Amino acid sequence: MALEQKPGDLQADPLVALEGAEDLPAIELTDPLWRIRLRLLWRNFKKNWGLFAENKIGLVGLFIIGVFALMAIAHPVLMATVWGGDNTEIYDPVIGYDAVVKEFIVVEVVTDPLSEIELIDARFTNINAQVGDIISQPQQPAPPSSKHLLGTDPLGRDVLSQLMFSTRAAFFLGMVAALVTVFIATTVGSMAAFFRGFVDSFLMRLADLILLMPLIPILIVIGGFWTIELWQLGVIIGVLNGFGGVAIVLRSQALAVSVKPFVDAARVAGGSKWHLIFRHVIPNVLPLSFLYMMFGVTEAISLEAVLSFFGLLNVDMSWGLMISVAQAEGYLLRGLDVWWLLFPAGMAVSVLAAAFFLVGRAMDEVVNPRLRQR
Amino acid sequence: MTTEAHVEVKNLEKRYPVQKSVFRSAKDFIHAVDGVNFSIAPGESLGLVGESGCGKTTTGRMLVKLLEATSGQVLLKTDGEVVDIANITDKDDLKSFRSDVQMIFQDPFESMNPRRTVYDTIAEPLTVQRIGTVPERETKVAELLNLVGLTPAESFMFRFPHELSGGQRQRVAIARALIVDPTFVVADEPTSMLDVSIRISVMDLMLKLAERLDVSYLYITHDLAVARYMCDRIAVMYLGKIVELAPTEDLLANPMHPYTKALLSAVPVPDPSYKRPPVEIKGGISKSINPQPRCRFYDRCPMAREDICGPQDHPPLEEKAPDHWVACYLVDKQSA
């Protein structure tokens, strides 16, 4: 009979299984718990960094973000040193002014203001001059020179200073939008998945509704009622993003987590609902949240440019505003002639947004092992 | 029997609705557990054996209050008092229930949170129930790690699940279940996902601990050989019904129900190269959706008699021989 071979006949040493596992350095129990946890965190970080760093696009993204961060930090330093003191009035990104004086030779004097003449260099009105005279005129915008490495804008302000100063606003906005997105999406998604039933249906129908709302037109409408502050823009993007698409994605992740046996095990251990959500569901959803945080930054930075361009944002200086000023003064369609007005700001928006996107993609491969190329 | 039982299950039932449409309430139900009765004496280990889908897990989950019963009672004796666990709703009572009754899950790879350390997992019942101080918990966790054979404790305490083997994880799960000194533990196929070579050591460990800590087990398995090794008594389950219940050796030496006989002829041997011989019973697993009012085993039973079994409802579980309970019309009562 088959039963004669009872399980006990099998030889098995309980220690066989133990020897197979890799040997980790023993952790001294005399250490306080928090220090051990810190060390574990560090170890996990190193491991994840290893995975992240395998992916070159992530490193490129991080490098670019680093360069922009340096720019943001360098600006106040420069304002305190090279651009400081008497130069403050020249280099301040918002209220600075520098007249780059250029001498012009008068080639034609037009009496009929409506006549079309071909512009050679510049056209001045209300000036008493004869053909052949040399007149000195302040020039705005001025092309790059040793004094203004990226030239000046139509109001005579230093473009490089503006560019660097605006980096801070971009980071600030991205941070606010990303944090709000992650906070709302993680909470909403986890609650919906954990409680199911009515809570789930209610939150998800709301999410569908928010998902359907077009972000830019809504912001333009809001901008019609009051000028939006930068942090308000961050919060609005965060709420709309976090309550919409991201919440739906995170909910499906949380759904998969909340039916895992370890959640039941915690329940049997006596854990309350909140213990289950905060200790078991959310920590397993969070990596995915961080991923969406990166994409959130990308979106916020691009949106800022759009809104500033429409003049809907109450901000001292930003990349979008730089382009907006060029537009308001009629330089938008003279692209290459005044490249320093459009190119640096436009590039900054695109490159920084792309950098966060690249980091997000690389994180995706750490978070979703299925995507790993191996 | 009633007075000495540690756990007593009376007419326990669980039905799952089969939803056909969102807008109509369900008319069809899966009778996952369909009127189950048994009791477990203090320190006893009862095996619940049956094929996949027969309702073993559902039964176990109702006993630990992970699932609410559709009807029926689970009576638990704690501190000399018998309580219906359905009435445990009060926070303090629930807390003492959660330290009295524990569960070990089937899948050691899924029953530990991948982001928490062994220490967090084992200490969890203490943490959530606010028992002891942190150093006290640490000592207790180290003690349990030693008890389940994960030594030296310090080298295991702060590992993550992926740094452990399957057997080690199941030892952690056992330690977690035992840290609150439970009196009753439901073990849902704790070794079925493990390597055959590790199985025995985990089973030995559970036996040793049961003896030492004086816990009663409901040991769920689909493997009669495992049940024989682990349990004092065995209940054989089929489609939500217990069809035979007897002391282990009695059941194996003298199976009475046709289903048990078929199971015994096909006892799986803990050997991966071993192939199951064809089972004597006919047909596939019957559906437990709205079962017909007759013996659940009728369609597959090699002994079925149309004149006797056909017209009657499912046979009651009767004591056919001393302490040997069978649910079948064709099994005669044997005199003691």
Ligand SMILES: Nc1ncnc2c1ncn2[C@@H]1O[C@H](COP(=O)(O)OP(=O)(O)OP(=O)(O)O)[C@@H](O)[C@H]1O
């Ligand atoms: N949440 C649920 N909703 C609907 N039906 C369910 C649910 N859980 C279990 N069932 C059904 O109840 C029946 C019993 O399931 P259960 O998990 O108790 O079986 P089991 O004996 O533990 O099987 P296994 O050996 O495969 O673990 C099955 O038919 C199953 O499909």
Ligand code: SF4
């Ligand atoms: S009652 Fe009839 S059908 Fe049911 S197990 Fe016994 S012999 Fe088979």
Ligand SMILES: [Mg+2]
């Ligand atoms: Mg099961």
